[in-house]
Amino acid sequence: MDEEYDVIVLGTGLKECILSGLLSVDGLKVLHMDRNDYYGGESTSLNLIQLWKRFRGDDKPPPHLGASRDYNIDMNPKFIMANGNLVRVLIHTDVTKYLSFKAVDGSFVFNKGKVHKVPANDMEALKSPLMGLFEKRRARKFFIYVQNYNESDPKTHEGMDLTRVTTKELIAKYGLDDNTIDFIGHALALHSDDRYLAEPALDTVKRMKLYAESLARFQGGSPYIYPLYGLGELPQAFARLSAVYGGTYMLNKPECKVEFDEEGKVVGVTSEGETAKCKKVVCDPSYLPGKVRKVGRVARAIAIMSHPIPSTDDSHSVQIILPQKQLGRKSDMYLFCCSYTHNVAPKGKFIAFVSTEAETDQPAIELKPGIDLLGPVDEIFFDIYDRYEPVNEPTLDNCFVSTSYDATTHFESTVDDVLNMYTLITGKVIDLSVDLSAASAAEE
């Protein structure tokens, strides 16, 4: 340390690592530090010993669970939309060469007390009990409209301005019933509550198109992909990108203290008695608690199991969406499951997660509807954590604080935050539109 940098990044969460990578590629001199001795921050994947240390204190994991290092347990479970923003960033930066992925086996939705597959193709759609036959015809017309919709081609709009027409009004035109609306809004557009119904329909249509395009991308059973060895590989991959372009990495730096001048502008970061100077600081909320405000909480359960989640066709990787209305809650609840086939657990073990925006202080009780779907569990852990967003003015203090990860099922909001921060930091906009049109996948 004791040097001068353009940017010092604090915390090696996914957002911070993507930014570190992008800024280093731009030629900025970047120092990236983390108080932990591992990469990932709040978006890391822990081995078994780390998991036990975090949730069970000094206790030791039982030997029958297998080797600690065979576990890579995500602390921020999400899947990657195969046609989504994160894939675009991965391809844009060429970070994909450090990673391998698998298509997620299936996406399911909880409806009237049962788990149903979200159809991935025509045959599944015809057989699905989620809609009656006549409702399927009406839904099909709506899906064709969405498929054909092109924002820049008014002929596809059928006389409706989706920046003004609400989602409810749009769907009403196709005569769909409430159950179908719930399914479309939560299992396809992946909204986590019902506010979208009263908002302009464009966002929902775009989300549905993203779902359809992601489903088509790798012709899997779901619109998602997932990295081997868990999501913790993502921040590591982007950190490597930064290092390749000159970024300096220092893990295990306790108490990174941000220093300011008399005008309140950042001048550097001090750790272990040494100060590195910089023009800008980028960090997650935990490094500048005075510049963020609480905006919500996430409740989560993590379970180690010896079987797939029941009623998911023995899938090794699934998402189950429990729409809020089905549960009588304000927000949806999500189940994720991955297994030893993704190198996140030893042979025969599965890792499941239940997540939602917290509405109580008791995650074990609040998450029960999701936990009940898991079947027997070997071990289960509960967590509840605050979400923050920045309240500072970066033009005044040159501090750029990321927003906490939400409980959504994927990384779209994560990447949106990163891209916005990148523009604030550099004044530039990254064009990701061309990359994906040429993207495909091949088995190794």
Place this chain on the structure above:
Amino acid sequence: MARTRNKSLQAKLVLLGDMGAGKTSLVLRFVKGEFSEYQESTIGAAFFTHVLSLNEATVKFDIWDTAGQERYHSLAPMYYRGAAAAIVVYDITSMDSFVRAKKWVREVQRQANSSLTMFLVANKADLEDERKVRYEEGEEYAKENGLSFLETSAKTAQNVNELFYEIAKRLVKANPSRQSGMKLHTRPGETRRGFLCCT
């Protein structure tokens, strides 16, 4: 007489060792036939692919260099994931470099899969007049720990090709299992399908 089918192998190879020991120089000598006396940490390249043709097989190496992340003990676990072979490099003109190479050997044994092929490589063999680590010391340590040993010079190209060919031969013999999963690639000609309905 039918000719034996040529086997094809893809293997991840990782380099380890102190900064300045010559890891990148070794790779550049092997992959590009280049050596630069005044090379700083490489910017923009720490991942190389190279294909070797042996009599019995073709081996495609994915070669990972550290990109400097080892400097402050910040190498990520992903570096070791799925590695079929590791080269731990030290500088014969520096006893410190050799001492730290031993720590890297233990780190690889801790982090990587147990079936990995590991080479201990004593680089800068052209600087005999400045030697601080005897050949026998390196060879003995390698033998005690089940590693293969070689002295090289990235500058003069001494033993560089031999090193990578030897690794390739051992990998063909060991036949490591391929990692599953798919790679995202840039490739044109995507076929588009409809969304839950016929067109």
